[in-house]
Amino acid sequence: MGRVLLAAVAFAGVAGTGNGLMGQDVPLAADFPEVYRVGGFDAPEWAEFAVPPDVRFDAAGRLYAMEGFLGSGSVVVIDTDGTLVRAVGRPGEGPGEINRPTGFAVWRDGRLAIADMGHRAYQIFGPDGEFERFVRAGSVSDPLGGAGSMGSKLRPDPAGLSLIAQGPPSGVGALTDLFGELLGAEAPGEERVDDRGLERLDLRGEAVSREPILEGWRPSTAGAEPPELSLDDLTEPAGMLTMMMSGQRWFEPGFLWDVLPDGGIAYSDSTAYEIKVTDGAGRAIRRLSRDLHPEPVTRRIREEVRERRLRDLEEGSDLGAGFRAGSGGNEIPAGIREATTEAMRTQIEDREFHDVIPVLTALRATWDGAVWVERVGEEPWVEFGPIDVMRADGEYVGTFAPGATRMPDAFGPDGLVAFVELDELDIPSVVVRRLPVKVR
Structure with a gap:
């Protein structure tokens, strides 16, 4: 099936009626009782998270946690009382052993x-944690094995053994193409999406079968065209970073999405307060909106954003602990660190700005089908903004005040939600709470 260009479709339905749709927030209380927590300083060995884990729930309320690329690679399954059920997989090279995981779905x-x-x-x-099989990510003629498109943004397809996946950023795609050229890879024989689109990954065969589902609106890149780089740039960290970040502008509207329980998709792809809802095939059926509008990017905001990011870079927070220390604790050579830091400084100083600040910054679907959407804060660099709760049919439920709650990292059955937190020593833990019925 070809890509569904939703921007050209007339959406059926309007956001539902009720207070709040004209821009006035209806307050919600963020009183979520704690069910259990795992991790932290005194955690048992199985809950000693080295890095913040990704988390998911199953229908029984069990929580699945995986540390990902820099972690152990195992998936820890946690029961509804916070005790260990099992660990799925372990680091290694064989079947059922995990080697550089990038994401997972339950x-x-x-x-x-x-x-x-x-x-x-x-x-x-399988549901019992036993290894069943491999599904190749790419074709035999592709030396990269499709690894360039194995991102972390995955959701299970409720309809069967398939995943809904966001494509890789265009800069990463260009980098993968260069690696493929270097290794003699053939051009992909199937249509693929980048980070402005979604595709269905069918896992029923020996190799992944890809089907584009939808393509979101793509902001104009006038004035921010990526440079043309050659294979020689792959030998320089600064060149690779330039390729991956080129063409990106501050406040470029993101592609925010999640899968609804019926297999439909809720997503936002522009600066406006507009959430598009599709069926499982990507066909538009309605939109959710409020009378809230993007604010212009002023000179003060431009200067403040650059100052803050340059300060973060000098303090090392923009590089990340994994890069500073190196995977497995090996120190990154000083020359590479310095070159990469300088490339990031140049990117910060030269990066262009979108003309307005998008209204929405995050979107998640609950287990029961509501949609939580986080809005930009009073200042665009404020970490947590207000969070609106809307039904998938368009009914506005209410708004959590800025800072009252973060967006949950996972939604589960019976109102269960999981938050990944860091203590004062940056040691991760997972806190499971329960939502009231009104906001599930």
Whole structure:
């Protein structure tokens, strides 16, 4: 099926009636009782998270946590009382052993898929945690094995053994193409999407079958065209960074999305307060909106954003602990660190700005089908903005005040939600709470 160009479709339905749709918030109380927590300073060995884990729920309320690329690679399954059920997979090279995972997805019945870049495949595990099989990510003629498109933004397809995945950023795609050219890879024989689109990954065969579902609106890149780089640039960290970040502008509207329980998709792709809802095939059925509008990017905002990011870079927070220390604790050579820091400084100083600040910054679907959408804060660099809760049919429920709650990292059955937190020593823990019925 070809890509569904939703921008050209007339959407059926309007956001529902009720207070709040004209821009006035209806307050919601963020009183979510704690169910349990795992991790932290005194955690048992199985809950000693080295890096903040990704988390998912199954229909039984069990929580699945995986540290990802820089972590152990195992998926820890946690029962509803916070005790260990099992660990799925372990680091290694064989079947059922995980080698450089980039993401994972859990179906409601507990079946699990792990995107394993090291194996260049998706590993499938049954509800009992037993390894079932590999599904190759690419064709035999592709030396990269499709690894360039194995991202972390995966959701299980409620309709069957498929994943809904966001494509890789265009800069990463260009970098992958250069690596492929270097290794003699053939051009992909199937249509693929980038980070402004979604595709369905069918995992029923020996190799992944890809089907584009939808393509979001793409902001104009006038004045921010990416430079043309050659294979020689792959030998320089600064060149690779330039390729990956080129063409990006501050406040460029993101592509925010999640999968609804019926297989439909809720997504936002512009600066406006507009959430588009589709069926499982990507066909538009309605839109959700409020009378809130993007603010212009002023000179003060431009100067403040650059100053803050340059200060973060000098303090090392923009590089990230994994890069500063190196994977497995090996120190990154000083020359590479310095070159990369200088390339990032240049990117910050030269990066262009979008003309307005998008209204929405995050979007998640709950287990029961509501949509939580986070709005930009009073200042665009404020970490947490207000969060609106809307039904998928368009009914506005209300708004959590800025800072009252973060966006949950996972939504589960019976109102369960999981938050990944860091203590004063930056040690991760996972806190599971329960939402009131009104906002599920």
